[in-house]
Amino acid sequence: MAKIDLDKMLEKVKNTQWALSDIDWDAPGADLITEEQWPKLKEFMADLMWIEHVGARAFAAMANKAPTDTLRQLYSYFHAEEQRHANAEMALMKRWGMLDGDELPEPNINLRLVIEWLDRYSDEMPVYVLGTVVPMLEIALDGALCKFLLDTVEDPVCHAAFEKINDDESRHLGVGFTVMEMQGHGATYIKMVQMAARLMDPRLILGIASYFPLLNKMRDNVVAMGLSEEKLYECMRKFEKIGGRTEDGRRNPWFQIIKLHSRWVVDRDNRLYHKPVDAIVKATSYIPRKALPAVPSWVKELTYKPTA
Amino acid sequence: MTNATTNRNSGKRANGAKAKSLAAPKRSRPSTVLIVGAGFAGLGAAIRLQQAGIKDIVMLERASEVGGTWRDNTYPGAACDIPSNLYSYSFDPNPDWSRSFSGSAEILDYIKAMVERFDLGNYIRFNQNVTDLAYDDDQGLWHATTEAGEVFSARAAVMAQGPLSNASFPAITGIDEFQGHKIHSAAWDHDYDFRGKKVGVIGTGASAIQIIPELVRDADKLTVFQRTPAWVMPRPDFQTPNWQKTLFRKLPASQSALRKGLYLAHESMALAVIWNSPMTAIAERLGRWHLKRQVKDKWLRRQLTPNYRIGCKRILVSNDYYPALQQPNCKLITWPIARLSENGIRTVEGIEHQFDCIVFATGFEVSHSGTPFPVRGSGGRLLAEDWQRGAQAYKSINVAGYPNLFLTFGPNSGPGHNSALVYMESQIDYIVKGVRTILDKNLKALAVRDRAQQVYNADIQRRLAKTNWNSGCKSWYLTEDGFNATMFPGFATQYASQMEELDLKDYALITA
Numbered sequence: 001m002a003k004i005d006l007d008k009m010l011e012k013v014k015n016t017q018w019a020l021s022d023i024d025w026d027a028p029g030a031d032l033i034t035e036e037q038w039p040k041l042k043e044f045m046a047d048l049m050w051i052e053h054v055g056a057r058a059f060a061a062m063a064n065k066a067p068t069d070t071l072r073q074l075y076s077y078f079h080a081e082e083q084r085h086a087n088a089e090m091a092l093m094k095r096w097g098m099l100d101g102d103e104l105p106e107p108n109i110n111l112r113l114v115i116e117w118l119d120r121y122s123d124e125m126p127v128y129v130l131g132t133v134v135p136m137l138e139i140a141l142d143g144a145l146c147k148f149l150l151d152t153v154e155d156p157v158c159h160a161a162f163e164k165i166n167d168d169e170s171r172h173l174g175v176g177f178t179v180m181e182m183q184g185h186g187a188t189y190i191k192m193v194q195m196a197a198r199l200m201d202p203r204l205i206l207g208i209a210s211y212f213p214l215l216n217k218m219r220d221n222v223v224a225m226g227l228s229e230e231k232l233y234e235c236m237r238k239f240e241k242i243g244g245r246t247e248d249g250r251r252n253p254w255f256q257i258i259k260l261h262s263r264w265v266v267d268r269d270n271r272l273y274h275k276p277v278d279a280i281v282k283a284t285s286y287i288p289r290k291a292l293p294a295v296p297s298w299v300k301e302l303t304y305k306p307t308a
Numbered sequence: 309m310t311n312a313t314t315n316r317n318s319g320k321r322a323n324g325a326k327a328k329s330l331a332a333p334k335r336s337r338p339s340t341v342l343i344v345g346a347g348f349a350g351l352g353a354a355i356r357l358q359q360a361g362i363k364d365i366v367m368l369e370r371a372s373e374v375g376g377t378w379r380d381n382t383y384p385g386a387a388c389d390i391p392s393n394l395y396s397y398s399f400d401p402n403p404d405w406s407r408s409f410s411g412s413a414e415i416l417d418y419i420k421a422m423v424e425r426f427d428l429g430n431y432i433r434f435n436q437n438v439t440d441l442a443y444d445d446d447q448g449l450w451h452a453t454t455e456a457g458e459v460f461s462a463r464a465a466v467m468a469q470g471p472l473s474n475a476s477f478p479a480i481t482g483i484d485e486f487q488g489h490k491i492h493s494a495a496w497d498h499d500y501d502f503r504g505k506k507v508g509v510i511g512t513g514a515s516a517i518q519i520i521p522e523l524v525r526d527a528d529k530l531t532v533f534q535r536t537p538a539w540v541m542p543r544p545d546f547q548t549p550n551w552q553k554t555l556f557r558k559l560p561a562s563q564s565a566l567r568k569g570l571y572l573a574h575e576s577m578a579l580a581v582i583w584n585s586p587m588t589a590i591a592e593r594l595g596r597w598h599l600k601r602q603v604k605d606k607w608l609r610r611q612l613t614p615n616y617r618i619g620c621k622r623i624l625v626s627n628d629y630y631p632a633l634q635q636p637n638c639k640l641i642t643w644p645i646a647r648l649s650e651n652g653i654r655t656v657e658g659i660e661h662q663f664d665c666i667v668f669a670t671g672f673e674v675s676h677s678g679t680p681f682p683v684r685g686s687g688g689r690l691l692a693e694d695w696q697r698g699a700q701a702y703k704s705i706n707v708a709g710y711p712n713l714f715l716t717f718g719p720n721s722g723p724g725h726n727s728a729l730v731y732m733e734s735q736i737d738y739i740v741k742g743v744r745t746i747l748d749k750n751l752k753a754l755a756v757r758d759r760a761q762q763v764y765n766a767d768i769q770r771r772l773a774k775t776n777w778n779s780g781c782k783s784w785y786l787t788e789d790g791f792n793a794t795m796f797p798g799f800a801t802q803y804a805s806q807m808e809e810l811d812l813k814d815y816a817l818i819t820a
């Protein structure tokens with residue numbers, strides 16, 4: 001990936017849009033889902049859909065903070081595009097009979113915590129933090145999960161939808177890495193200190209506290225479905241490779257942190273990391289749903305219906 | 309993608325223009341002053357000229373009625389957002405305004421009554437759409453050619469064709485594919501029955517926030533598409549009590565006192581609107597308070613919170629816009645629009661929102677560099693060419709190279725915080741002085757000096773750099789390159805005092 005011209009990218013994004021109605025959700029092939037796959041796939045799809053949605057909300061926060069008008073517009077589009085992915089995945093679930101009537105699938109508790117955090121604090125986070133975490137989430141979760149899905153599921157409609165989704169996703173990543181490099185450009189000691197100060201921000205610590213277990217939880221879910229852990233890690237290494245390919249990119253302090261973190265995640269032997277985080281995953285599973293406040297209203301905009 | 313424009317107006321345009329223009333154009337005896345447009349500006353100019361004893365006037369109006377903005381904008385809820393006592397001419401006060409912010413029809417009645425009262429009817433040629441305005445150096449005359457193939461000439465010309473008179477549709481892909489009904493806010497279709505219909509509204513500007521609370525009552529479902537949220541302030545709207553009308557009639561001084569008070573109140577807003585001052589923060593707090601009080605849902609509030617400094621774009625006033633958006637049959641969409649399709653609007657989140665009717669509250673064609681029709685000056689130079697890098701004028705009213713031509717709403721004359729008519733009065737009185745000078749000194753040409761124009765503009769641009777308009781948001785005030793050729797960077801009082809005097813040093817006086 002070469003560094004991209006953001007203005008040209010914005011034009012391209014505007015000119016190549018797709019809609020749910022471009023896909024025939026009733027086309028044959030739904031029966032290619034095996035009975036054995038079905039229950040696990042249902043959970044997997046629900047997670048995937050929620051991750052898209054969480055990514056969408058993060059882009060919304062980034063749009064408000066974007067340093068230039070072009071980036072602001074790009075992030076506004078990406079916000080909507082991630083929402084489109086969630087909508088399309090919900091439509092697949094509908095097709096496969098995985099939705100309870102018109103009900104939204106329940107997010108798992110770790111996602112629920114991330115949603116809660118995003119709703120409360122994401123708009124207050126500096127754009128740098130989200131600007132680095134989001135590419136990581138996208139490449140690791142979206143990338144790995146989608147690839148896995150396509151390897152496992154034969155339904156052609158699923159393939160058609162993900163072809164479009166992946167096209168969007170690669171643009172998001174291109175912009176994500178370009179921005180990371182822009183931010184690394186001219187990074188100084190002062191920036192490192194500022195960032196360290198920000199790390200002490202309790203709001204950010206809360207965010208980290210909900211993001212770490214999410215990753216481990218996802219890993220568990222994916223493994224349960226038969227994806228080799230190695231594949232997930234491969235993707236996370238890709239983040240390290242692309243993000244660190246230039247001097248500027250490497251100089252972005254956030255890149256360094258996230259990279260370090262992804263190394264921990266990948267390294268199963270790092271018990272110092274995994275022990276407590278796995279414990280949190282376990283602990284969070286005991287949080288009673290009722291203890292959480294009502295879902296924010298942005299969640300209710302999800303829909304599987306191509307027309308309104 | 310094209311920018312579709314309609315030059316619509318409610319009156320019928322003269323037809324058969326093509327056939328006629330082949331024949332020799334019909335010419336009439338030159339007048340003293342020629343005015344393009346019979347809206348507030350053109351009519352006001354005619355009144356003041358007449359009062360100064362200049363009665364040889366011809367006004368060319370493309371529609372079949374007077375009124376401009378207020379003849380065209382008849383959408384439900386259309387009203388001024390500057391109090392009527394200030395949004396009217398001081399030389400023609402109206403004691404009978406029914407509300408603090410009068411509706412479109414009442415303003416149009418006021419304009420029509422003005423035409424009657426000052427007997428302007430004889431000056432106006434309706435159905436004359438000016439397509440070309442050219443100066444003849446030899447004769448010292450301006451010639452206006454109309455679509456109907458007629459040529460009208462005069463010693464001085466006033467361009468009063470309005471800053472917001474050409475409705476514009478947005479450049480959205482597929483706009484012609486939509487098979488449902490399309491209505492532009494400035495060309496309302498009063499025969500369309502909204503009851504039981506699914507309606508989309510594109511835009512959330514000044515017109516949209518007046519339309520939405522009305523439509524939400526009738527439409528079965530109303531969906532509002534927003535690109536950028538605006539600052540919305542509470543609107544102190546009330547019916548005029550009868551005692552007040554009586555008082556104004558019996559004691560006109562009381563009305564001019566109120567006008568003065570309103571004027572000063574609006575002037576003080578300049579502090580908040582034009583420059584980034586402590587008042588700006590206070591105004592923003594008021595805006596946020598208004599939003600918070602009227603919108604309880606956190607996400608909706610976030611969607612409606614502007615992310616630019618107040619004053620950078622036009623500030624809106626409404627008490628019923630936010631509540632309307634929260635009606636059960638109303639929905640705000642902030643996803644970007646991807647395209648229009650046969651049945652509706654596709655937004656980027658992948659959903660097609662289907663409608664019976666789409667209302668375009670998308671504003672007007674605003675040209676920062678061109679002119680609505682070719683304007684040719686001395687030696688045939690083209691104003692659009694001189695303005696290529698952004699429109700410029702001397703005191704907003706004269707342009708070097710275009711003798712005896714006067715602009716209303718010219719470059720950098722726009723108010724951000726006060727009544728347009730306050731500015732217009734200053735311009736009109738300046739025009740009267742200019743024309744009087746031409747007549748009294750029997751000039752062939754009153755031509756502003758290039759140097760004077762440059763000095764004036766350097767100063768304006770320097771002052772603009774410090775304003776909120778130039779603080780980084782995109783608005784129709786700015787060109788694509790961010791050049792501000794629209795707004796006047798100061799108080800209305802400063803504008804009025806700059807227009808007070810016609811400084812002959814800044815002009816070349818050419819006698820016949």
Ligand SMILES: Cc1cc2nc3c(=O)[nH]c(=O)nc-3n(C[C@H](O)[C@H](O)[C@H](O)COP(=O)(O)OP(=O)(O)OC[C@H]3O[C@@H](n4cnc5c(N)ncnc54)[C@H](O)[C@@H]3O)c2cc1C
Nearest residue numbers: 345347348349370376377388389390438469470473727728
């Ligand atoms: C919905 C709306 C609300 C507004 N509210 C306010 C407010 O509250 N306060 C405020 O200060 N301002 C307001 N404005 C701004 C408003 O435009 C001005 O206040 C004022 O009405 C402009 O008057 P005008 O005579 O310059 O232009 P117009 O009223 O537009 O009149 C121009 C006339 O020229 C005619 N014309 C145009 N081109 C040609 C041509 N080529 N040949 C012949 N005739 C032509 C048009 O048909 C029209 O009749 C509002 C504008 C709109 C659209």
Ligand SMILES: [Fe+2]
Nearest residue numbers: 052082085142
């Ligand atoms: Fe995604």
